[in-house]
Amino acid sequence: MLIKVVNPNTTLSMTATIERCARAVASPGTRVEAVSPSMGPASIESHVDEALSVPGILEQIALGETQGVDGYVIACFGDPGMDAAREAASGPVVGIAEAAMHTATFLGRGFSVVTTLGRTTGRAWDLAAHYGFSRQCTGIHACEIPVLELETDPDARKVITEACRDAALQDGSDAIVLGCAGMADLCEHISSEIGLPVIDGVAAATLTVQSLVAMGLRTGKRGEFAPPLPKAYTGLLSDFGTAAPR
Missing domain, CATH: 3.40.50.12500 (Rossmann fold)
Structure with missing residues (x-):
């Protein structure tokens, strides 16, 4: 596979x-x-x-x-x-958001999401609603660390861990979902620090x-998710075309 x-x-x-x-x-x-x-x-x-x-x-x-x-x-x-x-x-x-949220619902009544910037929390709320988890998602919180600084900020692990701890206490949640693929390697550390299951969407x-x-x-593939109809694309997207329109 x-x-x-x-x-x-x-x-x-x-x-x-x-x-x-x-x-x-x-x-x-x-x-x-x-x-x-x-x-x-x-x-x-x-x-x-x-x-x-x-x-x-x-x-x-x-x-x-x-x-x-x-x-x-x-x-x-x-x-x-x-x-x-x-x-x-x-x-x-x-x-990874869909998979992480699904996984979190197996582990308790409610979960919190801890993500990067506050401006992305609206998108996370939209996804929770779209996937049917509005009731289970008890809160979405930002640690205000830009994605690229997850790798370079020496305090990132500590800041994210404390944001997860605070989110769990504030929301009364049973699990934490990490809201960025760049946090994928932090699960074990954060879980050991806060005593709750922490879900990485990549895994x-x-x-x-x-x-x-x-x-x-x-x-x-019978309906909406059937392969797209063949047609030409132009400009920067010309390589995505599959055939000239008839």
């Missing part, structure tokens, strides 16, 4: 961390490859960033379809381009994709 983990940003050091965390939970016989697109933002912290990351995600999905990839993880907590990726991929596609999504592939399940 081959799982491709797509980090929608172009920061390769973060992609390497994501790959380590995904491989750590994969079963023997499951190969995990984490990649960044050749185009896109260095980090995703706005609606513009998210929108401009989607062509790069689809580029990697198209490449994966030629490489025999069995399933895909979208490793950004905004779950950008999920519907488009599910149209384009033959195997299952799972986003949760990797195992979800692995389970779906093992069960022989994939996105239904």
Whole structure:
């Protein structure tokens, strides 16, 4: 089984961390490859960033379809381009926010999300509602550390840990969801410090994709998620065209 983990940003050091965390939970016989697109933002912290990351995600999905990839993880907590990726991929596609929130619901009555910047909390609330977890999601909190500073700020681990502790106390939650793929390697440390389960969406999504592939399940292609109709694209998107319009 081959799982491709797509980090929608172009920061390769973060992609390497994501790959380590995904491989750590994969079963023997499951190969995990984490990649960044050749185009896109260095980090995703706005609606513009998210929108401009989607062509790069689809580029990697198209490449994966030629490489025999069995399933895909979208490793950004905004779950950008999920519907488009599910149209384009033959195997299952799972986003880390969706997988992490699902996982958290198995561990208690309510969960808190701790993410990077306050400006991204609205998107996280939207996703919780979209996935049907408005009741279980008891709060979404920002630690105000930009995504790229997760790797460089010497105080990042301490700040995020305390934000998780405060969120759990404020919300009365039973679990913490980490709201950024760049936090993927902090779960064990934070959980040991605050005494609650802490969920990394990279691990949760990797195992979800692995389970779906093992069960022989994939996105239904009869209706909305059928492959897109062939047509030409122009300008910067010309490589995405599949045929000239008739």
